[in-house]
Amino acid sequence: KQYKVAVVGATGAVGEAMLAVLAERKFPVGELVALASERSAGDYVQFGNDEVMVRDLATFDPAGVDIALFSAGGSISKQYAPKFAAAGAVVIDNSSTFRYDDDVPLVVSEVNPQEARNRPRGIIANPNCSTMQLMVALKPIHDAAGIERINIATYQSVSGTGRKALEELGKQTAALLNFHAAEPEVYPVQIAFNVIPHGGDFNDNGYTSEEMKLVWETKKILGDDAIRVNATVVRVPVFYGHSEAVNIETRDKLDARAARALLEKAPGVEVVDEHAPGGYPTPVTHASGTDPVYVGRIRDDLSHPRALNLWVVSDNIRKGAALNAVQIAELVAAERA
Numbered sequence: 001k002q003y004k005v006a007v008v009g010a011t012g013a014v015g016e017a018m019l020a021v022l023a024e025r026k027f028p029v030g031e032l033v034a035l036a037s038e039r040s041a042g043d044y045v046q047f048g049n050d051e052v053m054v055r056d057l058a059t060f061d062p063a064g065v066d067i068a069l070f071s072a073g074g075s076i077s078k079q080y081a082p083k084f085a086a087a088g089a090v091v092i093d094n095s096s097t098f099r100y101d102d103d104v105p106l107v108v109s110e111v112n113p114q115e116a117r118n119r120p121r122g123i124i125a126n127p128n129c130s131t132m133q134l135m136v137a138l139k140p141i142h143d144a145a146g147i148e149r150i151n152i153a154t155y156q157s158v159s160g161t162g163r164k165a166l167e168e169l170g171k172q173t174a175a176l177l178n179f180h181a182a183e184p185e186v187y188p189v190q191i192a193f194n195v196i197p198h199g200g201d202f203n204d205n206g207y208t209s210e211e212m213k214l215v216w217e218t219k220k221i222l223g224d225d226a227i228r229v230n231a232t233v234v235r236v237p238v239f240y241g242h243s244e245a246v247n248i249e250t251r252d253k254l255d256a257r258a259a260r261a262l263l264e265k266a267p268g269v270e271v272v273d274e275h276a277p278g279g280y281p282t283p284v285t286h287a288s289g290t291d292p293v294y295v296g297r298i299r300d301d302l303s304h305p306r307a308l309n310l311w312v313v314s315d316n317i318r319k320g321a322a323l324n325a326v327q328i329a330e331l332v333a334a335e336r337a
């Protein structure tokens with residue numbers, strides 16, 4: 001079967017990658033519909049060797065769409081995803097709008113693929129980028145030794161914020177190197193040559209929304225409400241690829257050597273862990289533009305008998321968003337095969 005696939009937010013940073021990944025993985029697309037706001041209607045986006053004209057979401061009739069990949073922000077998902085689902089499409093939504101609803105599965109393709117089938121509302125949620133790579137790395141360890149607590153600090157790239165943030169990092173860097181002032185627009189303070197301990201919005205409890213996503217989504221994806229998560233999210237002046245310094249406490253003792261052996265066999269994971277300069281993954285040397293979740297710096301925690309340290313790096317736009325969304329689409333397509 002060939003599918004009529006709609007990409008909502010096709011002109012955005014994630015939408016562009018969705019189109020690229022669909023083409024690269026040869027998803028059976030019969031017809032591709034690129035949707036965005038009326039601002040970009042009439043523009044063209046690249047899909048494989050084709051140029052596809054962007055259409056205005058507001059006036060598009062979803063009848064006949066088989067699969068819709070949404071990445072145009074939460075308010076657009078809230079308004080339009082139910083309409084696409086009602087018209088018969090399976091919606092794969094990259095926003096946080098439906099992630100915590102009990103009747104919407106939250107799926108990482110290597111971790112809980114079976115849950116994609118159970119979608120009473122016709123909507124499957126794609127997890128947050130930081131949670132995504134963390135789950136791919138931690139699932140084999142959780143299965144083997146039972147993770148009780150996760151302590152994480154992230155080093156998140158600007159692409160997670162969208163196209164305007166990519167431009168802001170470029171512009172500020174160029175301005176500062178030319179002795180001009182950096183003007184913050186997307187971020188509250190200068191991002192070039194800086195780090196910002198803030199992702200998303202502030203909650204009443206003092207944590208940011210990006211931090212609480214790690215707490216809530218981890219429990220839902222691993223199906224374990226008992227896992228405790230302590231998170232600090234930091235935005236860094238990197239274009240593509242999120243990094244995470246992760247400390248985990250396990251129920252059963254699992255040493256670094258055993259964890260490494262598990263990770264070397266884990267789907268979607270690539271271990272890069274030589275104890276030498278450069279023998280670890282970074283966004284620029286490994287993750288940017290690639291598919292795997294890279295894990296390095298695997299160490300026993302010297303301060304705790306059942307804890308480990310890991311360094312986890314992945315392209316937040318690929319596995320963290322577009323790639324996983326397309327992998328979910330592949331799961332949906334496989335149901336009919």
Ligand code: A2P
Binds near residue numbers: 014072161
């Ligand atoms: P547009 O280019 O027309 O504004 P990013 O996260 O990189 O900023 O991308 C956001 C995506 O969401 C873009 O494709 C953007 O399209 C799309 N988008 C934003 N607002 C709307 C809207 N009101 N209707 C449809 N698409 C929207």
